[in-house]
Amino acid sequence: MTAQQQYLNAMGIDVWQRRDLPVDAIIETSPPETVPSEVKPTVTIPVVADDVGIMEWDRLRSTVASCELCSLHTTRTQTVFGTGDQQAQLMIVGDAPGVDEDRQGDPFVGRAGQLLNEMLHAIGFKREQVYIANIIKCRPPNSTAPQASEISSCHAYLQRQIALVQPAVILAAGELTAQYLLKCDETLADLRGKEHRYPESDVPVIATYHPAFLLNASAEKRNAWHDLLMARTIASEKIKHDVTG
Ligand code: URA
Numbered sequence: 633m634t635a636q637q638q639y640l641n642a643m644g645i646d647v648w649q650r651r652d653l654p655v656d657a658i659i660e661t662s663p664p665e666t667v668p669s670e671v672k673p674t675v676t677i678p679v680v681a682d683d684v685g686i687m688e689w690d691r692l693r694s695t696v697a698s699c700e701l702c703s704l705h706t707t708r709t710q711t712v713f714g715t716g717d718q719q720a721q722l723m724i725v726g727d728a729p730g731v732d733e734d735r736q737g738d739p740f741v742g743r744a745g746q747l748l749n750e751m752l753h754a755i756g757f758k759r760e761q762v763y764i765a766n767i768i769k770c771r772p773p774n775s776t777a778p779q780a781s782e783i784s785s786c787h788a789y790l791q792r793q794i795a796l797v798q799p800a801v802i803l804a805a806g807e808l809t810a811q812y813l814l815k816c817d818e819t820l821a822d823l824r825g826k827e828h829r830y831p832e833s834d835v836p837v838i839a840t841y842h843p844a845f846l847l848n849a850s851a852e853k854r855n856a857w858h859d860l861l862m863a864r865t866i867a868s869e870k871i872k873h874d875v876t877g
Pocket of ligand 1: 726727728738739741744
């Protein structure tokens with residue numbers, strides 16, 4: 633590990649690097665805003681137990697905890713399942729656990745997570761009132777970008793979490809997650825500012841910046857706030873509709 637990587641790790645900042653590059657080739661301090669072609673959803677091949685799609689929370693959680701479908705089980709400290717209100721109207725999806733999440737077992741608990749909590753607070757939500765999960769449940773080694781096989785191994789888990797929560801809206805954090813959920817390869821710039829639909833269940837999806845990106849791009853925080861407001865409006869309308877019938 634380079635001195636730079638040690639320093640960033642100590643600060644809880646994930647350093648994304650390609651797994652086929654030498655460690656000293658690290659150049660980014662936040663998840664890439666573009667998705668390598670090998671992680672695009674068009675190449676996903678489902679490789680999971682048949683009954684994940686009908687599992688209830690406890691079984692789903694224990695199945696994920698003992699999952700060995702991809703090689704990430706050999707390097708993880710523990711799986712990072714997801715957390716929050718299982719009946720939340722707002723669901724946040726990120727890409728992959730980082731070093732803090734791997735250590736603590738919960739998503740978004742590092743610096744990016746603290747910013748996410750503040751962003752939620754700014755639109756009137758407490759962290760416990762939303763449901764937070766990632767596309768993949770294990771930390772990629774050295775915080776490398778998730779590989780296509782890892783994403784497809786975890787696909788059914790996130791799909792089932794979304795089906796169980798039945799959120800009014802999903803906030804997709806970062807370009808990788810937005811492209812994955814929407815099964816497209818448009819840029820985040822093209823995806824932001826519009827309401828999309830999660831193809832598998834028609835849930836509205838709002839794409840926004842990844843909080844780790846915002847840590848180094850304060851000027852975009854205002855735009856992110858607008859994205860969150862859009863998500864809150866959809867969630868509030870659903871709550872109103874459910875109350876008034
Ligand atoms: N980044 C993510 O996408 N998810 C986490 O849980 C932490 C950092």
